[in-house]
Amino acid sequence: MISEYLIAGFLIIAGIFGFLGSFGLIKLNDPMSRLHAPTKATSLGVGGVLLASMVHGIAVEGHLSLHEVMITLFLFLTAPVTALFIAKVHLHRHETPDSLPRAGEDGIWATHNVDDGAEDKD
Amino acid sequence: MRLLQRLLPHPILTLLLTFTWIMLANSWTLNSLVFGFLLGLLIPFLTQPYWPQQMKVKRPLKVVEYIFVVLYDILLANVAVARIVAFKANAKRRPAWIAVPLELRTPEAITVLAGTITMTPGTVSADVSAEGHALLVHCLDADDPDAVRDEIKQRYERRLMEIFE
Helix, strand or coil: CHHHHHHHHHHHHHHHHHHHHHHHHHHCCCHHHHHHHHHHHHHHHHHHHHHHHHHHHHHHHCCCCCHHHHHHHHHHHHHHHHHHHHHHHHHHHHCCHHHCCCCHHHCCEHHHCCCCCCCCCC | CHHHHHHCCCHHHHHHHHHHHHHHHCCCCHHHHHHHHHHHHHHHHHHHHHCCCCCCCCCHHHHHHHHHHHHHHHHHHHHHHHHHHHHCCCCCCCCEEEEEECCCCCHHHHHHHHHHHHHCCCEEEEEEECCCCEEEEEECCCCCHHHHHHHHHHHHHHHHHHHHC
16 A cells, blocks of 8 residues: 555656656757756656666565666766767867866867868768 | 676676666565666666766765755755745846866766766756766856856765775
């Protein structure tokens, strides 16, 4: 009985955060800010579903499943990489070295560190 | 010894892959252990050209502490970002770029730091400087960019320094 409430609670939390993550994509008004909503709000959204699934596995089916832990791990490994790729595309197309803060002692960010004139196909 | 090092370029990765395979198979049998270990031998060997130097973890216990600090922060990050998305008007929000100078030099440590920044409160790491001495971070809503930079250095970089260097 308690487990049912627990599962329901996790699913509701997951639903709220999943919705807010997607809503952020529409509501936020510049491309870099839009990147924040899906990378974060969805991690708790997916996390809630996975927690509910684990509780269901233990309480209803009677065995501990570790697949959910793996999904969390893979999510944490892949989310920053996709976010970085999208951010890099944005830097290439919409930012110049002057529109960004100074890159410390190196003077230039890696994305802009390309030879002028050479066609950059990356 | 050198032969062992050539066959096993990343011992930690081998262990991790074996463990991952057992978790994926979801069965604690000799069968999955052996197959997982074979994958753990094969994958580091094949990917070695892309990851030539060996990684050293100086203080393994600190890794556990770091994981819990980051998990806790991810929880807070979700609530903070959700509140900004739901309640804060776009005109009032103050997005900002900040540069975080790095004291870390190990490439693996910088990668972990960049990943952590992306997963935690209102920040996404966007780029690294040409020689790897600074990180470019985008903040969703920063009234005080300097405070954000100091928190990243205090909370995450200091811990990673203890683990990797």
